[in-house]
Amino acid sequence: MRIRLSGPLEHDSIVNGYGLRAVLWTQGCYRRCPGCQNPETWDFRAGMLVEVGEVKERLRAFKGQAGITFCGGEPFEQPEACLEISRWCREELNWNVWSFSGYVYEDLKAEGGAKWEFLKSLDALIDGPFILAERDLTLKFRGSRNQRLLHLEPGTGKILRTE
Numbered sequence: 001m002r003i004r005l006s007g008p009l010e011h012d013s014i015v016n017g018y019g020l021r022a023v024l025w026t027q028g029c030y031r032r033c034p035g036c037q038n039p040e041t042w043d044f045r046a047g048m049l050v051e052v053g054e055v056k057e058r059l060r061a062f063k064g065q066a067g068i069t070f071c072g073g074e075p076f077e078q079p080e081a082c083l084e085i086s087r088w089c090r091e092e093l094n095w096n097v098w099s100f101s102g103y104v105y106e107d108l109k110a111e112g113g114a115k116w117e118f119l120k121s122l123d124a125l126i127d128g129p130f131i132l133a134e135r136d137l138t139l140k141f142r143g144s145r146n147q148r149l150l151h152l153e154p155g156t157g158k159i160l161r162t163e
C-alpha cells in the first residue's frame with residue numbers, strides 16, 4: 001500500500017496537538033477553502049507516493065514523540081493508508097493519534113467504511129473546513145471558529161469532550 005504525501009515527515013512539532021508530535025502531511029484535497037494555508041496540497045497528482053512500510057520505518061526513527069498528527073491536504077481521502085499507519089503508531093510506538101479533516105465528524109461517521117475506521121483509530125479529530133470569515137488566530141491548533149477539537153475514545157469513535 002502507498003500513501004501520497006505532500007512533504008517530508010516532521011517530528012518535534014508543538015503546533016499540531018499536545019506534546020511533541022510527528023506530523024504526516026497528506027497530498028490532495030477537494031475542498032479548496034478560500035484562505036487555505038496549504039493550497040499546494042490540493043492537487044491529487046502532486047507530492048510523492050511513498051510505501052506505507054517506508055513511512056513506518058521513518059517514523060520509528062523519531063524518538064521522544066507523544067504522538068502523530070495527520071495533516072493535509074485531506075487525510076480522509078486516503079483512509080486505508082492512514083488507518084494502517086495510525087494503528088501501527090499506536091501498537092508499535094505507543095503514540096496517540098490526531099488528525100485534521102475538512103469534513104465534519106458527523107459526515108465521516110455517516111459515510112462509514114474506511115473513513116469511519118480511520119476516525120475510530122484516533123484520539124482526537126480537528127474537524128471542519130477552514131472558513132475565512134470565521135478566522136480566529138487565538139484558537140488552539142485550528143484556524144477558524146467553526147472547527148472543533150474533538151477528543152475521542154479510540155476503538156469506538158465516541159466523542160468524549162469538545163475543546
Ligand code: SF4
Nearest residue numbers: 029032033036073102
Ligand atoms: S480542507 Fe484544509 S487543506 Fe483542504 S482546502 Fe480546506 S483548509 Fe485547505
